[in-house]
Amino acid sequence: MTAAVKAQRKMNVRPVANLFEVEIPLVVLLSKQAGQSTQHFIACAIPDEDGQLDYYFAVFVGRQNLIRYFNEQCDLRFLFAFASGRKYYTFKNLPKGKDKKVAMQEFDGELGEHLFPDSRFFVTSHTSDYGIQAEVGVEQRLMIDGHWDMQEFGGFYQKFSDLYSYKQAIAYLEEADTAKTEKVQRAFSSKPFKGGSSYLGFFGDLFEIIPPRERPVLEGIEYHSPGFVDLRGKEEILNSIKDSVSLFLESADTIQKAHDDLRSFMTKSKILSITGGAKDVSAELLGELQILIATFYDALPIDGKDSLKALAKQNSIVHAKIGLALFRRLKATAHFFAQGRLSY
Structure with missing residues (x-):
């Protein structure tokens, strides 16, 4: 050698x-x-x-x-x-x-x-505290009861995490952090929102914006009937999700009807199959769509509704599809509470 x-x-x-x-x-x-x-x-x-x-x-x-x-x-x-x-x-x-x-x-x-x-x-x-950051946020305990399978619990945590990521993204828009604001804007405007992968990519992008030490964490779980789940995250966001779930359950029928009216119109008009960037929608159709979107968002208990249309770059199709995606996640989360299997 x-x-x-x-x-x-x-x-x-x-x-x-x-x-x-x-x-x-x-x-x-x-x-x-x-x-x-x-x-x-x-x-x-x-x-x-x-x-x-x-x-x-x-x-x-x-x-x-x-x-x-x-x-x-x-x-x-x-x-x-x-x-x-x-x-x-x-x-x-x-x-x-x-x-x-x-x-x-x-x-x-x-x-x-x-x-x-x-x-x-x-x-x-480690015996050294080098590189170890203090834990962010607070713990929030959810009581669990009844029967769960692993797929259901994984589904709940994923939907909960998506809601958390969305609410954190909206909160970033109020901060003076240009880099985070640009990432949020890019996440809302870069997806075609035509199929399921677009929505997974959208919420995945929002999750990636959150620094690792600030992301929601499954802190602990005791799986019995009853048992509990400990989540860690920012207190204001955890409480915001709690409020959204409570408000959803209070007005579930009204919210469901507004959702069904919007989705039915989009299906009959073949708008659901159009990519978010399409421009071939008539002015008359667009006007009816915007009325249904306004009614739907007025009923939907989520943060940042005033910012969403701008984030969607005034594209009503994208605006509607983001709302439908948020509805699905909020409904899936709220149903575990409605079934008595989760409680605060």
Whole structure:
């Protein structure tokens, strides 16, 4: 092997933080500048036969996976054993003193279980608080009763999450954050709203705008009859969903009729099959549609109704379809309460 090849297999990195240590650092975060970006590595101490430090085994961790790890969306073993783009390195010791670098050597040995950390080692196990952010929001407990299957519970949480994402997006419009406002506007105007995938993509885009640490979280669940579900999120948004559910149940028949009138008209007029960007709707048809939309939105208990038409770029078809999508999610959520299987 030539000297040039050997040089390519070495890399100087800088220790960033000792994430977990007991007498010596056992899990270490390191980094290296790569042009305008920063590459990150996590190293674990490997013991010798006597239980003393032998060397460190390190893995390259891409930015998204590092974010997932610090948000407790994966454990340390995932970064070493399954994360995409991983590359392995070794080094003997950590340097003493600040601003000292580590010379890592690319690992070319045989992988084995002895090199990987145990499962279920999460960021909350760290002895350092580096990168750990305080929990956002409050807990809200929902009581559950009756019989549930896994598909139903998954459906409830998805619909609840969609409503949360929508309400958070509307709240972002009131903040002085240009980047978030532009993302919200793009989510509302970039989908054709012709089929189911458009709606899934729409609510998915709204969810992605929320920073990971601010997203709604299923904090805990005790599945008995009765049992409970603990959700975590921003208090004002959780309470807003609670109010919307209560108001929906109070006026369910009125809201359903306004929905059915709008949807029936759109079906008979073949508007439901038209993509949101279509312009081939007559003025007469458009006028009738706008009256039905106004009646429907007046009955629908959701936030941000005054902003929706502008967000839809004055496109009445998109305006109507967003409302129908919100209705479906609110109705599905409210029905679990109406059935007595959920309560606040």
